[in-house]
Amino acid sequence: METGAPPDTRKVAVVTGASQGIGAGLVSAYRRAGYAVVGVARSVPLSDESDYLTVRGDITEPETAQRVIDRTIERFGRVDTLVNNAGVYISKPFTDYTIDDYVAITSVNLAGFFHLTQRTIPQMLRRGSGHIVNISTSLVDQADSARPSALAALTKGGLVAVTRSLAIEYAARGLRVNAVSLGVIAPPARDPESYTGLAELHPLGRLGEVADVVAAIRYLDDATFVTGETVHVDGGQAAGR
Template sequence: MSKKTAVITGASSGIGLGLAKAFLDNGYNVVGSARSIEGLNAAANSLGNPDNFIGVAGDVADASTARDIFAAAIEKFGSVEVLVNNAGFFLPKPFIDYTPEDLESLLDTNLKGVVYSSQVAAAHMIQRGAGHIVNISAAVALQPNIAVPAALPVLIKGGVNQMTRALALELSPHNIQVNTVAPGIIDTPMHDPSSRDFLNNLAPSGRVGTVEEIAEAVLYLAKADFTTGVVLAVDGGMSTGKW
């Protein structure tokens, strides 16, 4: 009960699962969310079923899910110090090929999920007088890349970047820091191994990043009390411009 608690959305795989492990390893309680309880149970098993990890299933596009996650976190651990808005997906394709269903799906997970979770987190953190909100965006929203057509993800993740700055200002009187990590290409199961050479060449670093490198950045922002309104690119230089 004396530990800090982090809520991580999209915690059943990929970056989210890596974040859950990193926060647990750094002494936090972790409340992970995902659409499926089966995915969360598998995540808990891979983490060693620690007593200070609980999973809450639900769709982040539903406002009630955020309320359920925070209610479970507060009931189990007493308070929430950190929210990581990680749930999301990337859908690159030529602009004219996006369908109305694509747009709705991107808005639901990548935008509504951030808004609803942040609203509940902000209300709780205002009451307790402190907190950290860390969003996960995308480097391509800072610097679009002709090799990766993704106008709709850029539109939505770019909005998250701007909301970060606005919300940082609004919540600063309450000692709540709001920041964003913008990953480049990260080594997760979503990428086909056969595409590795192509992906390696998307950044000046000449390689993809690791989940651990994203976790290091998120952990820093989760503890940084004099850093707010920042969009931190962790992308091997991908967003620095044309190279």
């Protein structure tokens, strides 16, 4: 920014797991909404556009989280929304999980959340406003013996719990924290055969689309009287059968 230039008043969203699927959909949606966006992933294509900055790195490492925040503040001066979208899901019987599985899942789903969120909140507190969205799964609420997912429940269930905790801790200081709990969301480019039968898991009878998730998160951004909430984007899965 040139000396004497007016400050950048655009809102800024930081999105993890930005290289594909839901993350890429969120990046596009926020840019269309006039936000500046910082996309974070290990293999995200490099970008240094006026409204889109990418940061490559492993979010399980504290150094990556610090670099994301440093570059975001240096470039755009603020953080309005953080979407903790990056996640790992491995479905196995509980006793079949390996130590490597455990480390991979807990590192991304919990440590990645912790490092980046802990560094983002002080930036939001400086402005007295901000919104954090955590991505969970409806398997936390509706366990399914056909899809054993104990480590998803352990980690994503933890994100639902910490969503409520942080929402209350920071409500009086202008921050909101919400979660979005997902059913099976098909990526835009998919092999139909790999999703055979999964639509039947949802009472609405179809797979979720990236656009469904994006719409829910953008709703929460605009719903300034909503905090500590978990919105289920799962075709009715959490409601039962």
